[in-house]
Amino acid sequence: MMFKKCLSAVFLCLFYINSAYAQLVIEITSGADQLLPIAVVPFGYSGVDALPEDVAKIVEDDLTRSGLFQAIPRSNMLSLPSKEEDVFYRDWRVLKSDYVIIGNIQKLPNNQFRIGFELLNVLSQKSVQKHSSIDVGARNFRDAAHYISDKVYELLTGTKGAFSTRILYVTAEGDRKAPLFKLQVADADGHRPQVVVESKEPILSPSWSMDGRKIAYVMFRNRRPNIFIQELATGKRQQIAQFRGLNGAPAWSPDGKKLALVLSKDNNPEIYTLDIATQKLERMTNHYAIDTEPSWEPDGKGIVFTSDRGGNPQIYRLDVNSKRVERVTFEGELNTRARMTPDGRYLVTVQKDDGNYHIALQDMKTGRVQILTETYLDESPSIAPNGSMVMYATTYQGKGILAVVSVDGLVKYKLPSADGDVREPSWSPYFK
């Protein structure tokens, strides 16, 4: 029931569009060394109508993509139980599977389906997650599957799953000299993309509000950049910054009340905050250098940003109360566009070293820096709300694509799209 409530709130106006758009396709390039073997048995179903989605397959793909699990191939399964009493544990011990997910689907009146699932520990022969069920319509099968993945992930890793989250990204399609720009929203696995805004002028810097209901982004109009806020469900939008010069890099504060943004109306790029309710603008930096790419610390007390005040662009931290600024990054030729993990422990940046642009991770406690990626021209890192993964934009075979790397650098996958350039990913928060 709780899940149903959650569904109606979050997916109110985000509808499933039948393959109207090219989908992103996951391509796993490398994984962690020690994977937890798990079997996701095809869910039982006795109905006559075809099901819209293979729930077990979606769960299997989610868990595999996390880089922590190894799925037992279906073709190796010796039995396909859908109820706990039909499970022969030795069938799964033989396959060296530590856990088994079973489930069944039942058609209800009024076009609803009841999806039941259970997580079993093969060694102890006990339920880790007792039988539990979700009622969904045909359009929400993927939501139900991601919900199951989140449950299983949290039970087995202790970390909240982020499979039910979404991503924003920008695509540039068609004639490269006059492309069509689309701001799109999709599930975190790239499925069910929908166009939020499209324009013949550039769109960049999409950013989520903390409740996931609104977004902010930069869109050119009449050859000048403007910042917009848009409510996803209604499409209602508001132009909030149209000053002379730059209007860029909007970033929502953790309390949802303010936007950090970049304006050059007073001559050069400075960080400002805008109180959304009162429209009060406050200038936060004051330096003749470039100050840009603000991002709030999780507690809202500080803003990390890019500045070339020291010669090369590096990351600085601005104390929101005192407006005092201190430098944060020292390794690499340059560091730009910082994002902090939700626990405040790590800073993710785009670092240039030896002429290459890669995603770097700096431990804020020890100062240790690790390069996470080895792809080409990496940019726009965005961190999953559970802090496990970083999605970023890169160039692959001459095209802009999205890719993901785990915060420990061990798991990597690409999300190539069928056509056009994909860039500027922004990972949503948890939906409340």
Next chain:
Amino acid sequence: MSVNKLGKFAVIGLSAAWIAGCSTTATDTDTSTVAEDASSTEQAAATNDTTGSSDQAFGAGEEGALTSVIVEETPAAQDTGMDSLAGVETVFYFDFDKSIVRPESREALAKHAEYLVSHPDARIVLEGHADERGTREYNMALGERRAKAISRYLTIQGVAASQIETVSFGEEVPVAFGHDSDAWQLNRRVEVRYE
């Protein structure tokens, strides 16, 4: 035709257009898509003008010939009857991560300055661009810095600051699409656009 006038018109007519312009691909009550049909035709024309002329420059481009790229007169320049600027370059190139006006840009810039000084009603927009390397918002700032460098060069020669507007497109509107130094060089530029 003044692109700017059409643009202003489009902004005024915007809110109505958003309501009317809901997506054709959406089903049910999907109001989450906002189509930008109010200004799309005008903007398409504007985009074609600039990229079309610059792209020909790319086709002719060798590494050494970059600064002598011949850019066609923009339609806007013809429309406002600026005969004295016929054939004068309107695209100026920059070094990587730099915003210093190159010596070879000075002659053409001096002609623009001369024109602007003798036509105090003339207005220009300096559109700064960066190559694809580095992050997008930083490149927005870098493009602006380049546009401002050209702006300073013109004001030193007597052009009123009120005649100049600087805008940055960052790395969003490249004219060359390779991922190599030739393409990057062509993209690090400021375009002069008469309004």
